[in-house]
Amino acid sequence: MRIIFLGTSGAVPTKDRNHISIALIYEGEIILLDCGEGTQRQMVRAKISPMKVSKIFITHLHGDHFLGLFGLIQSMSFFGRESPLYIYGPKGIIRIVEIAKELSVYDIDFDLIPVEISDGFTVEEKNYKIITRLVDHSIETYSIIFEEKKGKKFDIEKAAALGLKPGPWFKALKEGKCIVYNGKLITPEMVLGEEKKGIRIVYTSDTRPTDRIANYIRDSILIHDATFDDNLRNEAYVKYHSTAKQAANVAKKYGAKYLFLIHVSSRYKDVTVLENEARNVFKNTYAAKDLMCIDIKKDNIIINYI
Amino acid sequence: MRIIFLGTSGAVPTKDRNHISIALIYEGEIILLDCGEGTQRQMVRAKISPMKVSKIFITHLHGDHFLGLFGLIQSMSFFGRESPLYIYGPKGIIRIVEIAKELSVYDIDFDLIPVEISDGFTVEEKNYKIITRLVDHSIETYSIIFEEKKGKKFDIEKAAALGLKPGPWFKALKEGKCIVYNGKLITPEMVLGEEKKGIRIVYTSDTRPTDRIANYIRDSILIHDATFDDNLRNEAYVKYHSTAKQAANVAKKYGAKYLFLIHVSSRYKDVTVLENEARNVFKNTYAAKDLMCIDIKKDNIIINYI
Numbered sequence: 339m340r341i342i343f344l345g346t347s348g349a350v351p352t353k354d355r356n357h358i359s360i361a362l363i364y365e366g367e368i369i370l371l372d373c374g375e376g377t378q379r380q381m382v383r384a385k386i387s388p389m390k391v392s393k394i395f396i397t398h399l400h401g402d403h404f405l406g407l408f409g410l411i412q413s414m415s416f417f418g419r420e421s422p423l424y425i426y427g428p429k430g431i432i433r434i435v436e437i438a439k440e441l442s443v444y445d446i447d448f449d450l451i452p453v454e455i456s457d458g459f460t461v462e463e464k465n466y467k468i469i470t471r472l473v474d475h476s477i478e479t480y481s482i483i484f485e486e487k488k489g490k491k492f493d494i495e496k497a498a499a500l501g502l503k504p505g506p507w508f509k510a511l512k513e514g515k516c517i518v519y520n521g522k523l524i525t526p527e528m529v530l531g532e533e534k535k536g537i538r539i540v541y542t543s544d545t546r547p548t549d550r551i552a553n554y555i556r557d558s559i560l561i562h563d564a565t566f567d568d569n570l571r572n573e574a575y576v577k578y579h580s581t582a583k584q585a586a587n588v589a590k591k592y593g594a595k596y597l598f599l600i601h602v603s604s605r606y607k608d609v610t611v612l613e614n615e616a617r618n619v620f621k622n623t624y625a626a627k628d629l630m631c632i633d634i635k636k637d638n639i640i641i642n643y644i
Numbered sequence: 645m646r647i648i649f650l651g652t653s654g655a656v657p658t659k660d661r662n663h664i665s666i667a668l669i670y671e672g673e674i675i676l677l678d679c680g681e682g683t684q685r686q687m688v689r690a691k692i693s694p695m696k697v698s699k700i701f702i703t704h705l706h707g708d709h710f711l712g713l714f715g716l717i718q719s720m721s722f723f724g725r726e727s728p729l730y731i732y733g734p735k736g737i738i739r740i741v742e743i744a745k746e747l748s749v750y751d752i753d754f755d756l757i758p759v760e761i762s763d764g765f766t767v768e769e770k771n772y773k774i775i776t777r778l779v780d781h782s783i784e785t786y787s788i789i790f791e792e793k794k795g796k797k798f799d800i801e802k803a804a805a806l807g808l809k810p811g812p813w814f815k816a817l818k819e820g821k822c823i824v825y826n827g828k829l830i831t832p833e834m835v836l837g838e839e840k841k842g843i844r845i846v847y848t849s850d851t852r853p854t855d856r857i858a859n860y861i862r863d864s865i866l867i868h869d870a871t872f873d874d875n876l877r878n879e880a881y882v883k884y885h886s887t888a889k890q891a892a893n894v895a896k897k898y899g900a901k902y903l904f905l906i907h908v909s910s911r912y913k914d915v916t917v918l919e920n921e922a923r924n925v926f927k928n929t930y931a932a933k934d935l936m937c938i939d940i941k942k943d944n945i946i947i948n949y950i
Contacts (some may be wrong), residue, residue, distance in 0.1 A: 349722060351685040357715070375715040376682040379657040399749060401718040408714075409663070409681040412707040416655060437743055443705060443783060477749060 339364050339486070339537050341559070341632040342644065343600070344380035348565050349402050350604045355628055356380050357402045358601060360541060360561065361391075362484055364466060370394040371482050371541050377406035378413050384629055384644050388414050389421075393461070395468070396427035396434070397543035398479035404434065411438050415446045422449035426461070426470070428478045429454055455480055466536075469554070473545035476578040481543055483554045486536025493531040500524060537634050540594075544601060546575065547584040555592035559639070561626065562588060564599035567611050582612035586619035596639060597623040598632075645670050645792070645843050647865070647938040648950065649906070650686035654871050655708050656910045661934055662686050663708045664907060666847060666867065667697075668790055670772060676700040677788050677847050683712035684719050690935055690950050694720050695727075699767070701776070702733035702740070703849035704785035710740065717744050721752045728755035732767070732776070734784045735760055761786055772842075775860070779851035782884040787849055789860045792842025799837040806830060843940050846900075850907060852881060853890040861898035865945070867932065868894060870905035873917050888918035892925035902945060904932040 340363040345356030357374025361384065368390045370377070381388055388410055396404045407425070414423065425435055435452040457472040457480075465487055470480040492512055502508075502524065507517045516525045538558040540551060545563050562585035566574045574581050580588075582599050589597040597620050599612055606612060609625040616623040624630075624641065633640040646669040651662030663680025667690065674696045676683070687694055694716055702710045713731070720729065731741055741758040763778040763786075771793055776786040798818055808814075808830065813823045822831045844864040846857060851869050868891035872880045880887050886894075888905050895903040903926050905918055912918060915931040922929040930936075930947065939946040 350719060351688060353689050356685065375712070376685055379662065379682055382657060383659050401715055401747060401749075405711075405715045405718075405747070406681070409707055409711045412711075413656060434747075437747070441707060441711070441740075441743070443707075 339634045341539065341561075341634070342384050342386065343598075343626045343628060343630045344370075344377055344384060345374050346600050346602060346626045346628055346630075347374075347402070348601050348603045349400075351376070352604045355602065355604075357406065359406065360600075361386060362539065364484075364486075366390065367392050369468070369484070372397055372403045372543070373406040373410060374402050375405040375409075378410045380628065381410075384631075389417060389419055391423065392421070393424045393426065393468075395455075395470070395480075395482050396425065396431060397482060397541075398428060398475060398477055399430050399434070400477065400544070403543070407434065408438050408441050411446060411450065412442050412444075414448065415442065415444060419448045422451055424451045424453055426453045426455050426459075428480060431455075471551050471554070473542060473550055474548040474578060475544045475546070479543050479545060481545065481551050482541045483551070483558075484537070484539040484541075485554075486538070488534035488536040490526075490530035491532055491534055493529055496531075497529045500528060502529070541600075542580075542585075544579060546578055547580050547588050549592075552592045555588065555594050557593065557595050559596045559598065559632070559634070560585075560589050560594040561598045561600050563601045564612055564616065564625075565601050565603050567606070568615055582616040582623075583619060586616035586623055589616075589620040589623070594620070595622065595637075598626045599623065600626045602626075645940045647845065647867075647940070648690050648692065649904075649932045649934060649936045650676075650683055650690060651680050652906050652908060652932045652934055652936075653680075653708070654907050654909045655706075657682070658910045661908065661910075663712065665712065666906075667692060668845065670790075670792075672696065673698050675774070675790070678703055678709045678849070679712040679716060680708050681711040681715075684716045686934065687716075690937075695723060695725055697729065698727070699730045699732065699774075701761075701774070701786075701788050702731065702737060703788060703847075704734055704781060704783055705736050705740070706783065706850070709849070713740065714744050714747050717752065717756065718748050718750075720754065721748065721750060725754045728757055730757050730759055732759045732761050732765075734786060737761075777857050777860070779848060779856055780854040780884065781850045781852070785849050785851060787851065787857050788847045789857070789864075790843070790845040790847075791860075792844070794840035794842040796832075796836035797838055797840055799835055802837075803835045806834060808835070847906075848886075848891075850885060852884055853886050853894050855898075858898045861894065861900050863899065863901050865902045865904070865938070865940070866891075866895050866900040867904045867906050869907045870918055870922065870931075871907050871909050873912070874921055888922040888929075889925060892922035892929055895922075895926040895929070900926070901928065901943075903929040904938075905929065906932045908932075 344359040347355035360371040564582040565579035568583040650665040653661035666677040870888040871885035874889040
C-alpha cells in the first residue's frame with residue numbers, strides 16, 4: 339500500500355505546498371482524501387492517473403479542501419472516463435456535485451455519485467473499510483479512517499484437534515465457508531482465531547486535538563492537522579486547528595505508530611520547528627511534504643519523494 | 645509595463661505548465677487574462693499579490709480558463725480585501741460569480757462585480773483601454789486587446805505659428821484643456837497632432853486563425869493560441885484551435901512586433917518544434933512558458949523568468 343501526499347498546505351498554498359489532497363493507493367485503486375485546488379496537476383506530477391480514482395472523500399466544505407474537484411472531474415470526462423466516481427462528503431456534497439455538472443459545458447459521461455457522510459458512516463469493501471468520524475473544527479468536518487481487512491488467524495491447533503489435515507479445505511474455511519470433512523460439519527468459527535492486524539491510516543482533517551477518534555489511533559499511521567507551532571496554540575484553538583505538539587500528544591497518548599504533520603500554515607518556510615517540537619513528544623514524527631510517498635510494508639514504512 | 649505568464653497549458657496541465665492565466669501589470673494595477681485552476685498558487689510563485697488585481701477577464705467558459713476564480717476569490721476574502729473586483733466574461737459570467745459566492749462558506753466582504761462582455765465591448769481607463777473581440781472557437785470566446793493611451797503628439801511648429809511660447813500652458817493643452825493666451829482662445833486640437841503609439845497587447849484566447857482581430861495586431865505583442873504543430877492542422881481545425889505556424893502567419897500578415905505561443909498541448913514535452921515552425925514564418929516568436937516575464941520598454945522587450 340502507498341500513500342502519496344499530493345498537497346499539504348494550510349488555507350493558502352505556497353511555492354512548495356499545494357492545497358491539500360492525499361492519495362491512498364491500494365491494490366491498484368486510488369482513493370483521494372480531500373481534493374484542494376490544483377490536485378489534478380499534482381496527480382500529473384505524481385504520475386498517477388485520474389482514471390484510477392474510484393472514491394473521493396471530502397472532509398469538509400472549506401474551499402481549500404474541495405475546489406480541485408471541478409477541474410479533476412472535467413479532466414476525467416475529457417479523458418473519456420466511463421467508470422462511476424463516488425464523492426463522499428458532509429451535508430452539501432450533493433449540491434457541490436450539481437455545481438460540478440453545471441460548470442462543465444460538456445456532458446459528463448460517467449456516473450458522478452455524491453454520498454452524504456455522517457459520524458460513523460462506513461464504506462465496506464472486500465479488503466478494506468473506510469470510516470468517517472466527526473472531529474472538532476469550525477464547520478462539520480470528518481476524519482477519515484482507512485482500515486485494511488486481513489481476515490482472522492487460522493488456528494492450526496484447533497484444526498488438528500478436529501482431526502483436520504492440511505488441504506484445500508483450509509482455504510475455504512479461511513474464506514468463511516463451511517465444509518463437511520469426513521462427514522462432520524466444520525464452520526469457520528471452529529478454526530478461526532482473532533482478527534489479523536491490517537494497515538490503519540487515520541487522517542484527522544482540520545481539527546483541534548480530539549479524543550473522538552482515539553479508538554482508531556493505536557498502531558496507525560496518523561496524519562494530523564499541525565497548522566501552527568505550539569507558541570500559537572491560542573490561535574490554533576480559536577481557529578479550530580492543532581499545533582504540532584498537540585498532534586504529537588495525540589499520537590503518543592493513543593499509541594500511533596507514525597505521525598505525519600499536515601495542513602501547515604504558509605508562515606513556516608522551514609517546518610523543522612514543527613517537526614522538532616512534535617518529536618520531543620513523539621519520536622516517529624515527519625512533516626508531510628508535497629509528493630512525499632510512503633510505502634507500507636508490513637510494520638515498516640519507506641519514505642520517498644516522487 | 646510587465647506581462648507575466650502565470651499558466652500556459654492547454655486543456656490538461658503538465659509538470660511544467662499550469663492552466664492558463666496571464667497577468668498584465670500596468671502602473672501598479674494587475675489585470676488577469678483568464679484564471680485557470682491553480683492561478684492563485686502561480687501568483688504566489690510569481691510574487692504578485694491577489695490584492696492588486698482589479699480586473700479579471702475570462703475569455704470563455706471552458707473550465708481550463710476560469711476554474712481558478714473560486715479559490716482566488718476566497719483567498720482575497722481571507723486576506724481581508726475591501727476593494728471591488730471586476731470580473732468580465734461572456735454570457736454566463738454572472739452565474740459563475742453567483743456560484744463563487746455560494747461556494748464560499750464565509751461572506752465575501754468586497755464587491756464582486758460581474759460584467760458581461762460582447763464583440764467590441766470596451767473598458768476605458770485614463771491611461772489604457774481594453775477591448776474584447778469575438779474569435780472563432782467552439783463556444784462564445786473573446787480575444788482581449790490591451791491598448792495603452794499615450795495621448796496625441798504636441799506639434800511644436802503649430803504652436804509656434806500661433807505665437808505660443810513654451811510654458812505651463814503646454815501641459816494644459818496636452819491634457820486636453822483650452823487656454824486663453826494673449827487674449828486668444830487656443831484649443832488642444834489647434835496644437836495636437838496624431839495619436840502617440842502606446843503599448844498594444846493582443847491575447848487571442850482559444851481560436852482558429854481569424855481575421856476578426858486583424859486591425860489590432862500591427863506593432864502589437866501578440867499572444868496566440870498554438871495548441872498544435874502544423875502536422876496536426878486538421879485536428880486544430882476540428883477542435884477550433886491554431887497551430888504554431890498558423891499563429892505565425894497571422895503575426896506576419898498583420899504586422900505584429902512579437903509573437904508568443906500559448907495554450908500548448910500537453911503532448912509537447914519540448915516546444916522547440918512549435919517555436920521552430922513558427923520562426924520559419926515569423927522570426928520574433930517565443931513559446932510562452934510559466935513564470936516567463938516580459939518587461940516592455942518603449943519598442944524593446946526584456947524576457948526574464950521569475
